[in-house]
Amino acid sequence: xxxxxxxxxxxxxxxxxxxxxxxxxxxxxxxxxxxxxxxxxxxxxxxxxxxxxxxxxxxxxxxxxxxxxxxxxxxxxxxxxxxxxxxxxxxxxxxxxxxxxxxxxxxxxxxxxxxxxxxxxxxxxxxxxxxxxxxxxxxxxxxxxxxxxxxxxxxxxxxxxxxxxxxxxxxxxxxxxxxxxxxxxxxxxxxxxxxxxxxxxxxxxxxxxxxxxxxxxxxxxxxxxxxxxxxxxxxxxxxxxxxxxxxxxxxxxxxxxxxxxxxxxxxxxxxxxxxxxxxxxxxxxxxxx
Amino acid sequence: xxxxxxxxxxxxxxxxxxxxxxxxxxxxxxxxxxxxxxxxxxxxxxxxxxxxxxxxxxxxxxxxxxxxxxxxxxxxxxxxxxxxxxxxxxxxxxxxxxxxxxxxxxxxxxxxxxxxxxxxxxxxxxxxxxxxxxxxxxxxxxxxxxxxxxxxxxxxxxxxxxxxxxxxxxxxxxxxxxxxxxxxxxxxxxxxxxxxxxxxxxxxxxxxxxxxxxxxxxxxxxxxxxxxxxxxxxxxxxxxxxxxxxxxxxxxxxxxxxxxxxxxxxxxxxxxxxxxxxxxxxxxxxxxxxxxxxxxxxxxxxxxxxxxxxxxxxxxxxxxxxxxxxxxxxxxxxxxxxxxxxxxxxxxxxxxxxxxxxxxxxxxxxxxxxxxxxxxxxxxxxxxxxxxxxxxxxxxxxxxxxxxxxxxxxxxxxxxxxxxxxxxxxxxxxx
Numbered sequence: 001x002x003x004x005x006x007x008x009x010x011x012x013x014x015x016x017x018x019x020x021x022x023x024x025x026x027x028x029x030x031x032x033x034x035x036x037x038x039x040x041x042x043x044x045x046x047x048x049x050x051x052x053x054x055x056x057x058x059x060x061x062x063x064x065x066x067x068x069x070x071x072x073x074x075x076x077x078x079x080x081x082x083x084x085x086x087x088x089x090x091x092x093x094x095x096x097x098x099x100x101x102x103x104x105x106x107x108x109x110x111x112x113x114x115x116x117x118x119x120x121x122x123x124x125x126x127x128x129x130x131x132x133x134x135x136x137x138x139x140x141x142x143x144x145x146x147x148x149x150x151x152x153x154x155x156x157x158x159x160x161x162x163x164x165x166x167x168x169x170x171x172x173x174x175x176x177x178x179x180x181x182x183x184x185x186x187x188x189x190x191x192x193x194x195x196x197x198x199x200x201x202x203x204x205x206x207x208x209x210x211x212x213x214x215x216x217x218x219x220x221x222x223x224x225x226x227x228x229x230x231x232x233x234x235x236x237x238x239x240x241x242x243x244x245x246x247x248x249x250x251x252x253x254x255x256x257x258x259x260x261x262x263x264x265x266x267x268x269x270x271x272x273x274x275x276x277x278x279x280x281x282x283x284x285x286x287x288x289x
Numbered sequence: 290x291x292x293x294x295x296x297x298x299x300x301x302x303x304x305x306x307x308x309x310x311x312x313x314x315x316x317x318x319x320x321x322x323x324x325x326x327x328x329x330x331x332x333x334x335x336x337x338x339x340x341x342x343x344x345x346x347x348x349x350x351x352x353x354x355x356x357x358x359x360x361x362x363x364x365x366x367x368x369x370x371x372x373x374x375x376x377x378x379x380x381x382x383x384x385x386x387x388x389x390x391x392x393x394x395x396x397x398x399x400x401x402x403x404x405x406x407x408x409x410x411x412x413x414x415x416x417x418x419x420x421x422x423x424x425x426x427x428x429x430x431x432x433x434x435x436x437x438x439x440x441x442x443x444x445x446x447x448x449x450x451x452x453x454x455x456x457x458x459x460x461x462x463x464x465x466x467x468x469x470x471x472x473x474x475x476x477x478x479x480x481x482x483x484x485x486x487x488x489x490x491x492x493x494x495x496x497x498x499x500x501x502x503x504x505x506x507x508x509x510x511x512x513x514x515x516x517x518x519x520x521x522x523x524x525x526x527x528x529x530x531x532x533x534x535x536x537x538x539x540x541x542x543x544x545x546x547x548x549x550x551x552x553x554x555x556x557x558x559x560x561x562x563x564x565x566x567x568x569x570x571x572x573x574x575x576x577x578x579x580x581x582x583x584x585x586x587x588x589x590x591x592x593x594x595x596x597x598x599x600x601x602x603x604x605x606x607x608x609x610x611x612x613x614x615x616x617x618x619x620x621x622x623x624x625x626x627x628x629x630x631x632x633x634x635x636x637x638x639x640x641x642x643x644x645x646x647x648x649x650x651x652x653x654x655x656x657x658x659x660x661x662x663x664x665x666x667x668x669x670x671x672x673x674x675x676x677x678x679x680x681x682x683x684x685x686x687x688x689x690x691x692x693x694x695x696x697x698x699x700x701x702x703x704x705x706x707x708x709x710x711x712x713x714x715x716x717x718x719x720x
Contacts, residue, residue: 040532040535040536043528043531043532044532044590044593046528046589047525047528047529047532047588047589047590047593048590050525050588050589050590050670051585051586051587051588051589051590051591051670052585052586052587052588052669053584053585053586053588054585055585055590058584058585058586059584061583061584062580062581062584064583064584065580065583065584066580093327096324096327096328099320100320100321100324100328103317103320103321104321135701135704136697139659139697139700139701139704140693140696140697140700141659141662141663141696141700142663143662143663143666143673143676143677144662144676144693144696147676147677147680148345148680148689151341151345151680151683152337152338152339152341152342152345153333153337153338154333154336154337154338156328156329156333157328158328158329158330158333161324161328227573227574227575230573230575231574231575231663231667234575234579234667235666235667235677241575244575244579248579262572262576265573265575265576266571266572266573266576269571269573270567270571273570273571
């Protein structure tokens with residue numbers, strides 16, 4: 001940053017000084033912008049060069065596949081209700097993975113967050129340790145844990161559930177500890193004075209204060225986890241993602257099934273997004289019916 | 290109200306509270322029990338492969354060297370992990386193998402295996418001598434008297450001895466000894482490099498005396514661990530996240546003006562922009578990835594575009610909400626100086642929303658590094674691809690461990706970096 005104070009004896013001197021400052025600043029901003037654009041362009045060209053099909057070749061074909069799918073689904077539209085019925089159980093499984101993972105992850109994460117909030121921690125000297133634990137849980141992408149667990153436990157919904165739950169625990173541990181920091185300590189002190197132990201102090205003193213925020217974050221996490229669970233299905237963890245992968249590998253002639261899965265997944269995501277944003281709105285504004 | 294009435298009302302309230310307090314955990318438990326059976330957990334526990342778990346854990350921090358004898362020709366081959374890339378040249382052996390007429394293989398804890406011209410001998414301390422003459426009639430194993438312990442598996446055509454010091458397998462055609470070592474094999478240099486087996490100080494000394502280029506070359510082109518490919522993969526993953534996030538922000542910003550109530554009085558345009566954002570978000574990264582990889586093939590560009598499209602929707606929503614909350618006074622002030630609309634946006638609006646936009650972009654950049662790992666596994670690019678490939682082979686668990694460590698480090702470094710940038714750019718704190 002350039003020096004922003006200067007001494008001026010006359011108006012004209014002040015004007016030239018100001019103009020000079022503006023020029024330097026513009027030059028810096030321009031240089032930063034040029035550097036940024038250069039980075040972006042170079043990055044794009046590198047990515048393009050390392051891609052199997054180039055961007056400019058592929059751009060013409062972007063709509064080929066969606067058009068194929070839509071055409072085929074339209075032609076065989078009478079089959080779609082049957083496909084919906086066929087894949088609905090997989091969708092339920094995907095949502096169950098997300099729901100169970102959110103439930104378990106939020107419970108673990110809430111305990112982690114209480115243990116890693118200064119002033120509330122059960123063992124104040126271990127606050128740093130529990131923070132690192134949630135940092136690491138958050139840093140490991142779900143797919144890593146899911147793939148390793150699939151090797152040990154076999155393909156199925158449980159590896160995906162555990163993987164998403166662990167990641168959720170880490171993310172929630174951080175979010176909730178920020179919420180906890182704003183909670184009033186007075187109820188905790190009151191409970192301590194009547195001899196309540198740590199878990200009673202937390203359950204009765206803190207959780208009622210933070211419950212709306214907890215719930216709101218948990219719902220947001222549930223939205224994210226539905227998407228994650230669909231993606232993990234694609235790498236072999238069951239649910240609708242797995243069916244999508246199979247339907248895609250059958251190729252042309254079976255795209256009506258892929259279309260049915262696309263529609264189911266899209267509808268589920270939009271439905272749960274809407275439900276959860278409605279519920280979160282109610283929670284944060286405190287509206288009652 | 291009489292005291293009695295207050296008392297009954299209070300009791301009623303307490304009863305209801307208790308009911309709710311009991312009902313919520315009961316519902317959660319019921320759901321978890323349902324999940325327990327719906328996911329087939331009992332079945333899974335029964336079929337879970339504890340042996341796989343054992344392999345995974347032990348392989349992640351140790352490796353084995355195979356000494357293999359072709360029972361027909363008598364040729365002996367020594368290879369790390371049994372891979373061609375880790376094979377010793379003929380006539381060269383590690384210090385614990387003495388190549389001769391009768392090859393001597395020293396294992397830990399005083400276990401010795403001898404590959405003779407005809408006979409294979411394994412001297413197991415505390416048990417006795419096992420001999421075998423593999424040939425036409427089978428393995429022809431001779432065990433010391435007494436019951437056969439469960440770590441020896443002997444049949445006519447196969448003998449397997451698994452001890453804590455190593456493992457010997459003899460079939461009619463092949464005899465093979467595994468010796469286990471702690472660590473990651475050949476991590477720095479492969480066997481064909483002259484620097485293999487040198488200590489750190491020796492390598493440093495050589496690099497000072499002008500061999501730094503050759504040392505770096507041997508390390509960088511290590512065929513076992515492929516350090517240059519891994520570095521490229523990490524770079525590709527970060528590149529996907531960067532291009533996707535920044536591209537999405539550049540596309541979403543102008544569209545967000547369209548979707549903001551105070552900038553677009555025209556309801557239809559607002560509605561269209563908002564539904565576009567909802568659609569982009571709702572279709573979800575998975576579907577975009579699948580659709581785009583059809584057009585662009587596997588690679589980092591596909592991943593970047595998938596992130597770009599999904600996040601355009603998210604950013605559009607966030608940015609338009611930020612734009613709806615800007616303060617009109619600053620815009621009016623700019624307008625009073627005779628500024629045109631573009632100038633009003635540039636100097637009246639952008640400075641107000643920049644902190645929110647930047648912090649959101651950085652937050653998504655950091656979470657997209659994780660997403661790019663996952664998307665890479667689907668489209669085939671970056672570290673996600675290397676990880677899935679290593680897991681699918683089901684034997685290179687030390688590589689899997691290496692990649693996992695790298696991914697976690699990458700994510701943590703990006704978190705720290707974006708946190709630092711956020712503090713510096715938004716709160717104006719010096720570094």
